[in-house]
Amino acid sequence: MDSYDSHIYENDKTLISSVLLCAGRSSRMGQEKAFLKIGRETAITRILNHLCPISESVTVVVSPHNFEAVKHHLFNSYLDLLNVIFAVNEKYDKGMFSSIKKGLDHAIKEKPTLLHFIDQPFIREEVYDDLIEILDVEHDVFQPSVKIDGKY
Numbered sequence: 001m002d003s004y005d006s007h008i009y010e011n012d013k014t015l016i017s018s019v020l021l022c023a024g025r026s027s028r029m030g031q032e033k034a035f036l037k038i039g040r041e042t043a044i045t046r047i048l049n050h051l052c053p054i055s056e057s058v059t060v061v062v063s064p065h066n067f068e069a070v071k072h073h074l075f076n077s078y079l080d081l082l083n084v085i086f087a088v089n090e091k092y093d094k095g096m097f098s099s100i101k102k103g104l105d106h107a108i109k110e111k112p113t114l115l116h117f118i119d120q121p122f123i124r125e126e127v128y129d130d131l132i133e134i135l136d137v138e139h140d141v142f143q144p145s146v147k148i149d150g151k152y
Contacts, residue, residue, distance in 0.1 A: 015132060017111040018055040019103030020047060022070060022118040023063040023092040033118045034070055043121040044070065045077050048084065051116065054128055058084045059106040061099045063092035104141070115143045 022034050022044065034044035041049070044060075051058045062070050067088050074081060089102040100115065107113040112135050114128075123144045131142055 015111070015135070016055050016114050017108040018051045018058045018114040018116060019100070019107055020044075020051065020058060020060045020116045020118065021096065021099045021103060022066070023061050023089045023099040023102075024096070024118070032066055032069065034066070035073060036121075038121055042073070043118055044074065045079060046121045047116060047118070047123075048074070048079055050123070050125060050128055051114070052080065052083060054132065055083060055114070056111060057108055059087050059103050060084060061087050061089050061103040061106075063089055112139060113141045115141055120144060 024033070034042065036043045038046050048058065048060075060070065060074075067086065071086060074084070085106060087102050087106045089099045091098040091102075103115070104113060114131065116123075127144050131144060135142065
């Protein structure tokens with residue numbers, strides 16, 4: 001497991017708001033993506049381990065069919081969930097954009113918002129720090145992506 005008290009999270013946690021999209025059906029996967037095991041963690045706990053320390057708030061967007069299971073899973077985890085809120089996307093069947101909109105509706109408007117997908121559990125701590133370092137006033141929403149030629 002990564003060391004979450006390392007120098008990586010020296011940034012002011014009030015700098016950003018985060019939205020974690022977790023409202024899909026995971027039909028091709030055959031099971032809920034959020035609960036996929038990654039070592040001793042699940043995808044959702046691994047991601048929240050990265051997002052919670054750097055975010056003033058983390059909005060987890062869920063669907064009506066997975067809300068109770070996700071909530072139960074997280075409340076039974078070792079995570080500090082004080083800055084986590086749930087947003088149920090009743091229109092999840094309309095596609096991912098409806099979940100993005102739902103999450104952004106709950107994000108802190110005065111903060112840049114990190115948009116994160118549940119199927120991105122392997123993003124390293126350094127990526128979040130790098131993204132925060134390059135924030136500017138022109139971008140309200142940002143998202144981790146693949147690093148090419150030293151840039152994200």
